Structures are given as structure tokens and as C-alpha cells.
Amino acid sequence: MLSIKGLEVRYGAIHALKGVDVELKEGEIAAVIGSNGAGKTTLLQAVLGLVRPNAGVIELGGKPITRMSANKTSNLGVSLVPEGREVFGTLTVTENLRMGLKKKIGSVTKRQFEKELELVFERFPRLHERQNQLAFTLSGGEQQMLVLSRAMISKPRLLLLDEPSLGLAPIIVNEIFATINELAYEGTAILLVEQMAHKALSIAKRGYVVDNGNITLHGSSTALLNDDRMIKAYLGAH
Amino acid sequence: MKKQSGKKWTLGLLVVVMMWVLAACGGGNSGGKNAEAANAPASSDGAASKEPILIGMSTEATGDNAMNSVNLYQGVQVAVDQVNAKGGIDGRLVELVVRDTEQNPTRGISIIRDFSQKEKVLAAIGGFHSTVMLAQSPIIMEEKFPFMVATSNVPASVESGMPWTFGVRMNANITAQYALKFIKEHFNTTKIAVLHENGGYGKGAAAAMTKVLEAEGLKPVAVESFDNAKDKDMTAQVNRAKQAGAEVIYLFGQGAANGYVLQAMDKLGWKVPIVGENGMANKGAQEVGKELAEGTYAIQTANFNVDQTRETAKVFLADFTAKFGHIPTTFASAAQGYDGAMMLFQAIEKAGLSGDLAKDREAIKNTLETNLGTYSGVIKDWEQAFTTENHDAVDVNSYLMCVWKDGKLVISDKQ
């Protein structure tokens, strides 16, 4: 579904990504873990096109999307849940979800949208209670549920998640991760960037450890869990 | 590196464009005045060989109510064409040096210095915008060349203490005397409300009418002002005049603003005679007021909607319509522009030019003041229009009261 070869990204003097290769198939979760500032977020932004890579090739379902703008890639079925969530604070919960329809917003009938809403509210009853509230009044966990549902409502082929566990209480993190697992089961390919390495690897099939712009470790989740180099690389001990 | 060189490239391009623009105008400028290329017949015998006579033209082509000032400029152009058609002034063609003050006093001042020092004109004509004219007057005194004020009604710009400015215009004081005489005669009342726009034009007229009334121990029943460009609803102004028991309105707005006064009167169901001047004669008032303008009076110095009785006026109207395709939209400004220019040319011819700029300017001034002689203009026949004490050519009995009758401004039977 998604193949990244030799991806390089530079911000002025900083060399954020130095040649990264990632593979992802339908319905598969791949975790990208690593310490802060290792280049994880840059990777997701490069895939969606928010950042223009300096070198390397990104292909979605065999089609190159390396230099495609964010809104075009998004309409090819790639949804990103950004770091810090980026809800539309001054829009209501339902309006946020309606934005998730992307370009199809004009063609989707009211009834069809209502059906989608039911699916979302069924999965996250708390959003049902707060559906007419303005998004900025929601708690951290609720906002995470909202942006996740918003990203899924357009039935993307590829879902990019940037640290969904950020600032959430452990029980809520578990709830979110359970949902991510279900989404993968339903066929969406998920690239999960996460700091909580163990939690990410518990639901992902394969994992990549990123450190200072390079992929230092890569393999199946179980292999990585027992590899003590992972903890050392993780805690940033150089 | 690409972005950086891109920027330098655009910088280079811009510099080239600027140079081209400046050169193009500069070229045009220094090569000779890009003035109104008077379409003198090429075949005139050797007249072109002599230096052209330069006359400055200060206009307000841009900005608020530019439609009136265009008439002044067109009147002068017709005068220049006529003189050049007859071979110019003793063989030398007249050339206009045109400058636009943009209704900005600072620019008006720099234009006077431009006329006097850079273009070295013999004399100049202009003075439509009252405030700009007031700013220009002291500078004209410094630069010492004759300036013909052809519209601005503000008395101060052509006082006896100002030797170098001459007026072929409706001086607000004289207009007010004429208007009061007219109102007393035909409406036998002195209960006059003055509604005026808050510019130099309106303010000058209001002050003049108040002075004229006070001379007779009276006072205007109401004096209300409005902003020509901004105000669209005059209900308050009209209502205050009505409450003051006014029986005649002395209206000094520009074009459309007078129309809004008519609308307000119509809404208040209050009909009293209205006496105005150039602003009322302009088609803007009629455009807004439509049939409400019927029967309103406008003090003018000429009227081109009727067939002309005076010979000069006939020729002037024919030439004007030929050149511009329509009759003047504001009669007084066009007529005053023409007569002002012709008097200047007559003075130049009579004074005879020695070639020394300062002496010639002095000579023209003295000729204007002393032996200008008779001049039969569009407005009237003048016998020595100016004297050293009085620089205003238009006196109380050279006015022409006009009235709006079924959409056209015609000469009123009541004078």
C-alpha cells in the first residue's frame, strides 16, 4: 500500500531525515518509535505533502505522490491525525466531523452523513453527548476521539497517526489504541508514530526505531520488544 | 540560490521599467511642453519659427466634483484654438502648459513655482478649487506673474492688495448682493436659509450672504452645512431650515448633493424657491432630483441651452461643440475660462513683448489694469474690465439668472 525509499528532508541547516525506507501493506499497523526530535513527525508530514522532501520516492498503492500537495494527497485517501490534534476549536463536534468528508462533502447526502455519525457515536458515546458543543470545550481524550473519527469518516486507505497518546491518561490511551486496532482490522493501513514504544508495539505488527533522522532498528514487534538496544536507543543514550 | 537570483532579476527589471517611465516622461517634458498641441494650421506663414507664447493652465482634473473644473479647462482650450487659428498673437502661437493640482494645496504651490521658474510662462489661468487657489495666491505674489482666477468664488484670492491676480468669476460677495436683490424683488422676503457644502466654495458663499444680510441689519434664518462627498441624507438640514421659517433657500452644494436636498424637501412636503449658483447649474442636481429640480434657480454668467444673442457667444458655442461633441455641462466655468483667456491674450497683444520675462509680465499686468480697452466677450461687453483697485471683472449686473425648465437650464424671465 505505502512504500517509502531513501526519503530525505532538510529544514535549512537541520537534516531531519537522512534516507528512510518504510513499507506498509493494507490492514497492517506499522509503529514508528523514537525519542523526541528524531524526525518522526517530519516523516508523516512528508508522506502527506505538508513538507516537500529533498530526495527519495513515496508511493501510495504504486502511484508516486512524493511531490504532491497536502490537499491533493488527502483526497487520494490519506488521512493524518496531526501532533496536538488540530481540532477546529470554534466549530461544533458535528461540524468537525463533517469536515472529515473532505471534497466529498458536497456529494454526501444528509441521510448518508447521519448514518456515518451514528457509526462514530456508537464507537465514542461521549462524542454523542457533546455533539453540539464547540470542540475547544472537549477534554484531551474527547478531542483525540474526535480527530480520529474525523480522519476515518472519509474511509481512507492510509491513516497516519502522530502521537495519539499525547497528554492522555493511561485508561483513555488504552481505549484509543483498542480503536486503532479495530480500524486496522477493518482494512485501513496505519502508520503509527508514538513515543509509548511498548503500547505501540503491542498493537503493531512491525516497528521502526528512528534516531536522529535515521532508522536504526527495524523488525517485527516481538523482536524489538526483547531487544535491549531498543531501550537504550529509545532513552536517547548516545 | 534560485530564489535569491530570482529576486535580483525582478529588481533589475523594476529598475529598467522605472528608467523607461522616467525617460519617457522626462523626454516628453524637456523636448518642449507637451501642452495642448494647438492644431494651428501648418501653412501659417513662418509663424511657427518664432518662440511660442506659454500660458500656464492649473486644473483639478482628478478628485471630488472634477466635472465642473473640466469645463473651465475646455473653455480655455477653445480660446487658444481660436487665437492660434488667426496665427497666434502677432505671429507667435499660444501654447498651454497644463498641470493638475489634484485638489492638493501643496501641489498647487509647486505648480505656481513650476510655471514661473521652470516653464517660464508669461501668464497663467486656473483657480477652480477655492482652497488650492488660496494657497497659490501668496506664492503668485512672490513669483510676480499675472494669474486669471476663472471660477473660485472666494473673495480673498483676488483682493485689491493682491496685484497679480485677476478674477473673471462670480465673486461670492457680488453674487450674494445680486441674489439678495433678486430674492427681494421676486419673492419679497428676506427670510433666507443658507444650505452649503463644507468646502471653500460653500463656506465662501455662506459667509458672503451673511455679510450682505448683516449690511441690511438682517440675518440668515438658518445656516446648515453638509459634506459633499459623504452625506446622502439631508433630512436634518432641510428640516432645521423649515423649522426656522425660511421662505427661500440659498443652496451652495455641488451637483448631486443639491439633488439630495431636493429629495429631503420632497419627503418633508416643503416647497420653497431655491437659488443656487454653479453647483445648482450642474446636471448632477437634475440627475438626482429629476422633476423636483423644476423651477429651481441658478445664478450663472452665461447659458448655452438657449440660442445665443451675443456674437462671441455664438462662435464660442459652435467651436466648443465642434471640439468636444457636446455643449458645456457647467456654463459659467466654460464662459469664464474663455473670456479670462481672451482678455489675457488681448492684454499680451496690447502690451507688446520685449522678450525679457519680468518686464513682459509687468507690462501685461499694467495693460490689464489700465489700457485693456473694450472686450466683447461671451458673458458681456467690457469697457476696461479691471482697474488697479478692482480686479474682479464680473460685477453685479453681469449676472444671468437661469432656471430649470423640463429638464433643461434656460434663462429665467425674472432677472
Next chain:
Amino acid sequence: MNQLIERSAGYRAAAGWIAGLAAIGLLAAGPWMVDTYYLNLLFMIGIFVITCTGMNILIGYCGIVSIGHAGLMAIGAYMSSFLSTKYGLSFWSVVLIGMVVSLLIGSLIAIPTIRAGGVYLSMITIAFGVVIHEVLIRWDAFSGGPLGISGIAKPQIGGYTFDLKGMYLFVLVISAAALLLARNLRRSSWGRSMIATKENEIAAASLGIRKFAVQYAGFAISSVLAGLSGAIYAHANSFISPDTYNFQTSVQLVLIVILGGAGRVLGPVIGAVIIVFLPELLDMEKLRMALYGGIMFAVLFFLPKGIVGTLDSWLSPRMRRFVSINPRQASSKPEEAKALFASPVRAGGQPILVLEGIQKYFGGLHALKEVSLKVEAGTIHSLVGPNGAGKTTLLNVISGLYSSDQGHYTLRGQPLIPRSLSAVAELGIARTFQHSRLFKELSVLENVMTGLAKRAQSGLGASLLRLPGQLRSERLMEETSHALLDLIGYEGDRDMPASQLPYGHQRMVEIARALATAPSLLLLDEPAAGMTASEIEQLEQLLRKLVSQGLTVILIEHHMDFVQRVSDTVTVLDFGKIIGTGSPEQMLSDPRVIQAYLGAEEVAASAEH
């Protein structure tokens, strides 16, 4: 070696002065060379230079684009004309009164303008400009209404009455003085503080610079200069009317500054020359204003930095390569770096900072939950924890950037209410930011010197006139800043704009700038992020040196090995709560910490490591 540098710098300054004087000498000969037409244009250029130098300070330094300054020129003009025609006072007294009244009205405009900012700022100045214009049209008794005031007396000294020549020379002297004032201001701490508040209000506040006071000074100078030039114009042309200073004139003033190059001392001169001569050259009748508008647009589009700005950015890299002042060697005596910062005597084990029960909400997000913390004086106290744990929020609350909903603070035993960044900075708490907030327009040295602005604040007047006292404090500031740059081991070019600094160096210079405020407590937000291994080594050495001289440091960092090597105590935050405080070894092996970081289930295996 140092003398050579000083001498070459001295040469450049001397050359500048000679060129300046030569130019003024040439211009002074003007009246006898050109006729009154060009003299009037030169006079107008002088008038615009005076006002626009003031506006250049406002737009270029303080970043306030006022589109209403023609109103202030009008006030100066009308006050002096009214007093001189009505009461026959001499020109010299009425001009002063005019300037004072412009200052008063300017202050009235300044208060809402500085508070508003953004597009509202321009709207306020436009509204003021239009109100002044309307008042002048209406208030006949004072302004003579739309016909204005005529016959204004020309200035006189003894028997001599000023004609155009005299007025031109007078304006030439005043505009030269105004340009000199602007140059001095740019080289003073007031000028630097203005540019600091313009570029990064938060960073400036963290150095104890109060935005309102600094920007008000800019407004005051521009109002006085506008009033002065308005009065001179009125008396020179002995006529003044409301139309002379209307909305279009205000736009023209702003255009002159932008066209010349905002923030460049010579900008207004070039701008004024173009704006005054252009209408004279474009004497075509049709579409004249359209071309004028077109050129205005082209300049904004193609030359955002203005003519002088673009030339400067084109020439200065070449100039610098050609006249490269080689960098100062690290001064030979780093050890006894004199007490660069007034660190208090070790407060006998009593904690420098105590936080109790701090709560902070962002709408629905509960960012800080019951945070209580003690920070020992003269130690390095690190805050660690996963992303979004609330570390930066805590730092922002301590430094006064955010206000906390609950909880109280004690600093050196006294209760502390962190009302604002500048207030907290004055109490000796300095900070750096997660993302670099250096002042790009200022040079590296000037950036550090802005840190000293709070302490060595010489008067505005002294700065404008560059009095000896102010010069001395400038020298002192320069010395201290060089010492601080040596302290952090900065070897690069100290005169180049901070925007050209490599990323790692930016962090170090930001620390030097924070140290310049002589703090007793330094808050560092991820200083090592983006640094190379050698730079981290340098940072470690610096922190040890600082702490040894009694400074206390609160450090947020993700490089665990760096934290382990340098911290005395470590506090771990997770999900807005403190889950543990203790020595680095203790904390980094605590199972709860690892669980918080790695998000491992209660997997016994990993806990053993």
C-alpha cells in the same frame, strides 16, 4: 590585533561622517544654484524627511504603521499658525507650543494603538487622522474652517525675515539633526528595545522590556517631529488648510518610509526624493494617479525591504566579505569572568523557588494537576517526561507567560505572583524558549545587549543626543556582552544579523542573552535540541561554570544521558502530574518513569533494566 580592528572600524565611521558632511555642504549651497521651483521641491523633501524620520522610527523600529500622521502635522501647523496670527507670538515660541500639542494628541492616539496591534492598529490611526481633518473643517473659530488660515507670519531673527532660501536652509539643518537623532537612537538600548518588541514581543518581555513604554517613546518622537515639520511648512507658505493634511497625505508619508526602506536611517531621504520628484516628472495628463498607484504597488511587491534595504542586503554581504573584521579571539581570562550576573549569596540551603498546588486548564484540557516542587539554590534541577506532559506549560507558568488557575509560589522566601514576563524578569528569573526567539534584525552582539536593556537604561534624551554618560553605558554594555559571548565560547562573526546564525549557535546566543539580565534563576527549555554532540559538550561545561558561580538552573531536556550527567535533581512529569523527584540515577531507573515513557504494560521484564 585588537587595535587593527578598532582602527578599521574607526576608518569606516570617519568615512561615514565625512561623506555626510560633504552631502550637507553641497545641499546647503543649493539656494544659490537652483531657482525657486527646484528650491521649493528641495524644501518639500526636507519637510517630508523630518516627519518621515519620525515615522521611520515608528514603522521601522517599533513596527507601528500609523496611517494618520498627517493629522499630527496638521496639529503642529494649525497650533502655530493660530497663535502667530491671533496673538502675534514669534515663530520660535509657537513652533514649540505646536510640537508640545502634537505630542499630547500623539499620546492620546498611542494608548489604544499600542494596545490593539494588528489591523485594528491601522484602523485606529486612520480614524484619528480623519477626526482631526473633520475638526479642522468644522471649528471655524480655531481653524478658519475649510478656507484655512492665510497670511501666517514668516519666521524672523532680528531684522531678517526668512524667505524661501532661509526656510530651506532651516529645514536642511532640522532634517540633518533628525537623521542624526534616528541614527543615535538605532545605536542606543532604546532603539534595540524598540526593534526587540517589534520582532518578538514575548522574547523582549522575558528580558524585562515593557512594550508600552518603549513603543510610546517611538510614538512620542514621531508626533513631535510631525508637529515640527507641519509648523515649518505652514509658516513657509503662509497658508494652511485642512486639505493640505488629509488621508492621502498620511498614505504618502507611509509610502515614503516603505519606499525608502523601513528601519534604514537614510530610507526616508530616498523615499522623499522619489515621492516629491515623481509627480513633477509625470506631467502627462491622463492616468497620472494610476501610474502613481502602480509604482506604489510595484515597490511593495518587488522591493519589500525598500530601496535602501534592498541595496543594503545586496551590498553588505559583499562589503562584509571585503572588509571582514576577523572575529575577536575568546578573551584570555574566562576564569575570573567578573560577576556577570548578580547571583545571590548561597541562601543557606533554603530553596530559591517553591511551587505549591499549581493548577492550569486550557479549555477542557487539564494541563497541570496539583504541581508542587522545591528548587534548591545553586543547583541544576531538570524536568523530564513524555511529550505533552506539561513541562513547557509549567515553565511558562513560572515565567509569567501563562497565568495559573490555582496555587502559589515563593521566590527566595518571598511570595511571588508571576503577573507578566517582564515583571518576573525584573525579579531575576530569566528564560529561553523551545523555539529560538532571537531578534533577527539585530546583530549577534546587539541581541545580547538587549538583555542588558533593563539594567543600563539611560534616558531617552541622552540616547537621542548620545551624551557622554550614555556613550559610557553603551561601551560598558558592549564589554559585558563580549564577555558573555566569550563565556559561552562563541567564535563566530558578532556583527552579522542573528538570522544568519547556524541552529546550534542560536541556542547558545539565546542563553547568553538571558544571562545578560543578571538572573539568579535561569529557565532553559530544551536548549540541547538540534545541537551536535560537541555543542552539547560545550553546553554542559557552561552550565557547570554558571552553577559554580551561584546561578540556579531549571532545565527541560529530552537527551537523557545529558540530563543524567548534568542534573543535581530530576523531576518527572507525566500527564500534567509530578510522578517523582529525586537524584538522576534514582529517577531514571524508577519503574513508573519507564512505564510513563515507554507506555509498557506492567511488563515486569523491562522494569529490571
Next chain:
Amino acid sequence: MSLILQLAISGLSVGCLYALIALGYSLTFVVNGTLNMSQGQLVMLGGVLMFGFAELGHLPFFVSFLLAALIVGLLNLGIERLAIRKFDKGANSIEWVLSTIAVGIIIQDVALYVNGPDEGVTPSPMGDEMLRIAGAGIYWKEFVFLPVVAVLLVLLILFYKKSHWGLWLRATADNRTAVEIMGISSNKIVAVAYMLSGLLAGIGGALMSTNYAVSVDIGLPLGLKAISVAILAGVNNPKGIVAAGLILGISEAFIGQYISTAFREMFVYGLVILVLYWKPMGLFNARKTIVKV
């Protein structure tokens, strides 16, 4: 009694004009914090085009009305592309104020060159009859402003609330990066906002020319007055802006009558300054929501 009613009614029609132009400002300011300082000139253009098509081109009234509005809308699209996009660099970038002022100067001078300085009034389909309410008179052609503005306001609110373009507009106002992530180009949304604002200006101008004279120099004063309305109301509140426009129109009439016609103008700008001192975000500005609908 009829005097007060008369003052109120005649003030109302002028107030409608101010409201219509100010609405144009709010549309663009809400989306990316910029507005077109040459909005006044756009209104003038709408009026001049209307007069040109209807009177000189002898096109039917409604055809010329639509043409005028559309042309001005498309022109504003171009203005956004050239004069706004390059300069819209975050919160307090100011260059776009100057670039749009320059555009205003160009529009006014080109209009003068093409149309000449004359004033013109387009005959209104409502004719010139007078409507009398309890003694107070108002022309039908003036009175029709009220329903037109009401309809436009309702359309605008429905547009914000119901249509997805309105939703996109509000989303762009709230968080531009999030909009890009949602597959919508925020530049396109800003361009649409400017076109709508141009449309409103065109409609305002065309409507105005049915009762008031339009000439090339009416743009700037109208633009400045409408900015005051937008500031008074708080730019992100369409209902507040229409209310502020009407209040302003009516109070101008009453101030003129009961205080003095001379100080009427100063009252407006004095009020603006007072508001800016006391509530800089405007009287009806709703703090939280980006667009108060």
C-alpha cells in the same frame, strides 16, 4: 411624531448602504485577517458599471445589475491574488493595507479615465413614487434597500451555517493547516471569500446608483465610513454589522437634527475612537467564535 419617523426612515436607507459595504469587509477579515482597503472603490465601480450598462448600454435593469456585481466580484478575485496573497504573512503583517490602498488609487483613476468625472443616477424599476407612512415620506426606490439587505444577510447566514462552502470558510478562519489536512486548499477558500466580498460590493454599488448619484470620487469616503461600521460592530459578526450600519445611519440623521449638522461627521469617527478605547474588538464581537452566526 412624523419628524422622528422621517429621520429614522431616511437614516435607515443610508444605514443599509454602510451595512452592505461593511459586510464585505467582514467576509474577508474573518477568513485570513485581511480586508480590501479599496472596498469603497469597488462599490463605486459597481455603481459606475451599473449606470454604464443600464443608461449608456441600454441593457435591461437586472441584466446590468448582475453584470456589475459579477465583474466587481471577479476583479476582487484578482486583487486577492495580486495584492493580498503575497502579503498575508500572519497576524500583524500590514503590507496588504498599503497594497490595497494602491489598488484603490489605480481603480479610481482608471475609472475616471474610462467613465469621465460625471455623476449619474440609474433609473430604478421602483420608479420615483413616494411611500408615505404616517406623514413621513420615503421613496420606494430607497425603501427597497431594507429588504434587499435583509435578504442578503439571511443568505449570508445560511451560507455560513448550511452550505459546505460556508463551513470551509469558517474552518479556514479557525485553523488553516487543519483545512489543508482535510484535503481543501485554504488559498482557494480565501479567494472565494474575496470574490463574495467583491460581489457584495458590486451589489452595494449597483443598488446605490438607483437612488444616489455615483461618480468616480465617491469610493474613498464611503470606504472609510464602512470601516468604522465594521470596527464598531466587531468584524466577525454579520448580524452585528448590519445592526451597527443601521444604527449609524439613523443616529447620523438624529445628531444632525438635534445637535448640529456640522458635528455629524465627527460623531461617527468620535464613536469609533471611543469604542476602540473601551472595547477594541467591537461592540458585538463574540469572543470565542471566529464567526458569530
